[in-house]
Amino acid sequence: MSEPVGTRVVLRPIATPLPLGFLALAVSTVLFSAVQLEWIAPAEGRIAALTALAATVPLQLLASVMGFLTRDPVAATGMGVLSGTWAVVGFTTLTSPPGGVSDGLGVFLVTAGVAMMVPAAAALGSKIVPAAVMALAGTRFAVTGIHELTGSAGWKAAAGWVGLALAAVALYAALALEVERTRQRTVLPVGRHGDGRVAVDGDAPIAASDLRGEAGVRPQL
Numbered sequence: 001m002s003e004p005v006g007t008r009v010v011l012r013p014i015a016t017p018l019p020l021g022f023l024a025l026a027v028s029t030v031l032f033s034a035v036q037l038e039w040i041a042p043a044e045g046r047i048a049a050l051t052a053l054a055a056t057v058p059l060q061l062l063a064s065v066m067g068f069l070t071r072d073p074v075a076a077t078g079m080g081v082l083s084g085t086w087a088v089v090g091f092t093t094l095t096s097p098p099g100g101v102s103d104g105l106g107v108f109l110v111t112a113g114v115a116m117m118v119p120a121a122a123a124l125g126s127k128i129v130p131a132a133v134m135a136l137a138g139t140r141f142a143v144t145g146i147h148e149l150t151g152s153a154g155w156k157a158a159a160g161w162v163g164l165a166l167a168a169v170a171l172y173a174a175l176a177l178e179v180e181r182t183r184q185r186t187v188l189p190v191g192r193h194g195d196g197r198v199a200v201d202g203d204a205p206i207a208a209s210d211l212r213g214e215a216g217v218r219p220q221l
Contacts, residue, residue, distance in 0.1 A: 018075050025060065026170040027055060032163060033167070034167075049089070059078070059079070063075060074119045081115050109144035111145075129169070130190065133170050139162055168183040
């Protein structure tokens with residue numbers, strides 16, 4: 001009779017990439033909101049674009065890669081879509097006249113906003129606050145896209161205020177997740193439940209029978 005095959009699980013000490021991605025998100029959305037709310041001159045949109053390209057895009061791309069390595073689909077997909085979207089916004093803003101609008105960019109942003117609801121819906125089953133960040137980011141893109149399509153001053157102001165709300169929630173989420181990791185316990189609530197709560201409490205060990213269906217173990221992705 002053959003001996004049962006043993007199962008070996010190798011863990012990498014990798015931190016969650018979400019705080020990095022959320023902080024990068026907050027920086028860009030505040031700068032673009034300042035332009036949209038006319039707190040700074042339209043010509044300063046060039047600085048917002050450079051910030052997105054030089055800081056937000058690479059940091060969120062890194063967060064996306066780390067999300068894949070930690071097998072966190074919300075971080076991987078959400079940060080990947082955010083990084084790509086900010087890259088397009090940055091390049092378009094940098095190469096367009098200050099204060100101009102673009103139908104093409106509008107369609108893209110509305111589509112990106114809808115796409116962000118995918119990781120938001122996935123995160124809702126485990127962590128409510130990160131899900132709110134993803135959903136607000138999608139809303140921010142969609143509202144900005146409507147402004148690009150219509151040229152409406154009302155939609156432009158709405159996009160700016162949604163962007164500031166997004167920054168506030170993103171900063172809170174980053175702080176809560178960072179403190180939770182450094183103190184090894186929940187200090188600021190992030191709305192963990194289900195698998196998200198189990199991941200912190202460590203109440204449920206990995207079952208060997210479940211490993212066969214994991215990416216990297218099963219024959220096909």
